[in-house]
Amino acid sequence: MIDRNGEPVGERYVDLHAHSTASDGAVSPVELVGAAKRADLQAIAITDHDTIAGNDEAVATGASLGIRVVRGCELSAYDGSFEVHLLALHIRDAGAIRPSLEGFQRERTERGRKIVEQLTRHGAPISMDDVIAEAAGGALGRPHIARVLIRDGYATDNRDAFDRLLGAGKPAYVPKPRLEVADAIGLAHSAGALAVWAHPGRDGTRERLARLAQQGLDGVEVRHPGHTPSDVARLERLASELDLVPSGGSDWHGATEGYRVIGNMHIPEAWLDLQDARLATRVS
Numbered sequence: 001m002i003d004r005n006g007e008p009v010g011e012r013y014v015d016l017h018a019h020s021t022a023s024d025g026a027v028s029p030v031e032l033v034g035a036a037k038r039a040d041l042q043a044i045a046i047t048d049h050d051t052i053a054g055n056d057e058a059v060a061t062g063a064s065l066g067i068r069v070v071r072g073c074e075l076s077a078y079d080g081s082f083e084v085h086l087l088a089l090h091i092r093d094a095g096a097i098r099p100s101l102e103g104f105q106r107e108r109t110e111r112g113r114k115i116v117e118q119l120t121r122h123g124a125p126i127s128m129d130d131v132i133a134e135a136a137g138g139a140l141g142r143p144h145i146a147r148v149l150i151r152d153g154y155a156t157d158n159r160d161a162f163d164r165l166l167g168a169g170k171p172a173y174v175p176k177p178r179l180e181v182a183d184a185i186g187l188a189h190s191a192g193a194l195a196v197w198a199h200p201g202r203d204g205t206r207e208r209l210a211r212l213a214q215q216g217l218d219g220v221e222v223r224h225p226g227h228t229p230s231d232v233a234r235l236e237r238l239a240s241e242l243d244l245v246p247s248g249g250s251d252w253h254g255a256t257e258g259y260r261v262i263g264n265m266h267i268p269e270a271w272l273d274l275q276d277a278r279l280a281t282r283v284s
Contacts, residue, residue: 012269014043015262016070017087017198017221017249022046022054023074023139026254029054032262033061033069035252039263043272045070045249047087047198050104051139052094070272073101074198076176077184079212083176085198086184087221089247090279092192100187107177108140115145118172119165124154142166143253185216192282194218194275196247199226204235206242213242218278223248223267225259245274 019025020032027035029046032054036044046058046069055071062069071091077084091097109132116128126148134144146161155161165172188195196219197204197212204220222235239246248267255261 011266012042013040013263014045014068014267014269014272015039015041015249015252015265016043016045016072016089016196016247016267016272017047017074017224018044018252018262019048019074019254020046020054020058021136021138022051023048024141024143024253029058030061032252033058033065033067035262037065037067041067041263042269043068043070044262045072045087045089047072047074047089047249049074049076049139049141050101050108052091052098052101053138055091055094072193073097075104075179075184075187077179077181079181079208082203082208084181084184084200084212086181086188087196087198087247088188088191088193089196089219090193090275091188094191097187097191097193104177104179105139111174111176112140112145114174115142115166115172118174119145119149119154122165122171124149124152124165124172126152126154181212182215185212189216192279194245194278196221196245199224199251200235201226201228201231204231204238206238209238209242209244213244217244219245219247219275221248222246222271223265225251225265245278246271247275 020029046054052073059069070089072089075086077086112131113128130148131145134147146158149155149161185195195217198221220235220239248265250260250262250265252262
């Protein structure tokens, strides 16, 4: 039986892409898992940028609430000049990935300092101390800088901050340190995780997916708020044809309305089962 939204009645859902205050999300790891429980999800993945700092707290909360928490993080890498975001899902060996992530965190802070210097030169002299305070110990990123710009009156909202100052090609833009996609895939694998290409959109072509699969890519995010229906159909077909596991999620950062609300992507639990099966082949 199908409901009025076209979803099977009784289907069980998961969300395999969400962020907490350990990076640039608006809610704590505990609150993230609580929100997943209220959304009637069977599982939630915590995938903060360049950090697993919230993983243990989320897993403990999941155990108390009866919801599965998938350990993960999101890595920014490059395929030539093209940026690729990778989700490391189902991290088993935190010790193998933590030193690299700590290095990425230091690079993030240094990039933030350079951005603040550029902003000062262009008439928006915010304080780096305020940016660090905004990050509150999480992985520092441009969203934290945007929030300070808004608070100090140099931007009207997040979009304005990025469109005028922080986005690629804008006055205060500073490129990320370079991590090759093959190295990012290897880093995920070293931690016992699956490497999943996050929100590829129209860039998820057969040619690029096939080439990344040859480098060890395990899966592709099929359902994401930024994907069109044609993107979803194409990526699901290519995942099947290229033997990549499907994944998906809301990419939740704390929104309470709109497309990027936790659980809104209706990711079938069967996709998580496929990921578990792929992982089982690694340890069999």
